[in-house]
Amino acid sequence: MKKKIIGWIFVFSTAAATLLIVSAIGFMLFEIIRGGWGKISWEFLTGAPAEGMTAGGIFPAIIGTVLLVLIMSVAAVPIGTITAIYLSEYANRNSIFTKLIRFAVNTLAGVPAIVFGLFGLGFFVQFVGGGIDKFISGDAQLHWGQPNILWASLTMALLTLPVVIVSVEESLRAVPRDLREGSLALGATKFQTIIKVVLPNAYTGILTGAILAVGRGAGEVAPILFTGVAYFLPHLPSSLSDQFMQLGYHLYVMSTQSTDVEATIGIQYATALVLLALTFLLNFSAVFLRYRLRAKAI
């Protein structure tokens, strides 16, 4: 009897813990939708901030976020895909090189976002950017050697690289071995097999990886804090050496640094809602694609 009670308590507490997590998610979603829904309008989505950020829209922040993740993808997706190809097609499981790469990918996934930010500042902005400046102009005129959207995107690309690698590798491994063997048996070389047989069969996986990376990149703020994001800019970024506004940073600044937090509370909620909607949309589509991929593999 006593054992039965313990059992019930145990099962009940596991269910309660699950319920707690789910309701926390629900509560958070509810609060942000409730607070932000009324503020969302076409003007809000397409207007620039006005009257010292207390009115107007978040258009520059949306554009900045989109540009950031686009440039980021251009860097992260090819590198991530090629690394995944190596790990899945070429790598000898037991070689030290492979172990090194795997360890690096796992470590990279665990490095705090803020450390990526520091690295971006020390490496991209000061070392690479400063180096380019010195090379071009010869003196200390700063053009590339200061935070801009290119350095921010590249920093973000490093952060999202493991996401791409893991996702693409999974999809490559899901390509049946028969296909590879058939191709090889017909006389195709290994590289031809990869390009013409394996990759076309794994494109949903690559897409999933890219979308997941974009979702992650759109939501992170810490890596771009000092590599290119700006509080307010009167115009949209027009070149890679411009600074940019970003949704997450916008939300952070408005809710903590603003002189009149109460006046902008509606904008804050709405910004949070837009950011959340953006990342959810991306994550949803990734989950959907992955689901279809798995269904196909079976």
Added chain:
Amino acid sequence: MILNRTQTNGISTDRNTRSSAHHYTASKIAGGNINLKKRFRIGEFIAENIIKGVSFISFAVIVLIFIFVFREAAPIFSPAKQTSTTNTELVQETYGEESSTANETVTEQKNKSVESSGSEGEATAQNLLGKEWQPVSENPKYGLLPLIVGSFKVTFIAVLIGAPIAILAALYTSFFAPRKLREFLKPAIEFLSGFPSVVIGFFALVTLASLFQNLFGYQYRLNAFVGGIALSLAAIPIIYSVTEDALSAVPKFMTEASLALGATKWQTALFVVLPAATPGVFAALLLGVGRAFGETMIVLMATGNATLMSMNFFEPIRTMSATIGAEMAEVVFGDTHYNVLFFIGSILFIFTFILNAVAEFYVRNKLQKKFQGTA
């Protein structure tokens, strides 16, 4: 190894044994995984090595992070000469015309530090162990202790609250939940990891903070407790997901044997499967700690950011990551303050690096051995 390789290439083994010596040299030339009869192709060779080279980037980035974060932190460990020059620079920039008084204060400060430390070393390195973090005062103090305590305090709260919930939820999902519910639960909880941390921080700042203040009636609206709860929202998905994986990696026959011996479902879950998956759960905890420890935006927004050093969970704190996030934008490049911030970054990096390495090697090996041993 060769056997494995040929199997993956789908080539019969007898051929392999016949020409294993040849295979060895061929693989040496082409750098890896090739067919036996294949002749050397320059295109293939180049393609493979380019792919190999690109995949090396991940490793190179880790090395570069090490080098560049530490490089910027290094000056605080170099002897007095270096720091004194940065000091004078600082004086020129901040005080400008009133240089006479400023110089006085600086010399005073130097004398002080020399007196107090007794060595020729200077403020920073000695100061690092201090209890005060006042980087932008006339007499800057870079005591990291309150920041380190803050980081550990908030991580402790987050894991203390998040870990049991996440592990229990993982147990529920893999044992007690009906099949239909399970298919909803796993993606739903992992969905939480898709929440941008700045949104969680915002939620904690505007909603949780007031809610908890009303509930518990403590003095400061933003404090370690609120930050810890918010942080647990970030740590839960990772702990949950790794634990769930570890639980489902436990071989089915163990569960079945336990059930066949007459144990109930909960007894099997608690006394058979959970112990078997312990290394995985441990890994989940380590990863959760790493996530919470390095998180920036949530703690920056929800913990109040006061450098207090107390054991009270309801007082504001400031973490290492939040300090970097808040102050890096305002420092002078190359300044001592700048170097100290990079030093904090290196501590964060090393700490999470060690956590990951332990989770990776120790735990994974142990888990494998355990199941291979029983299988």
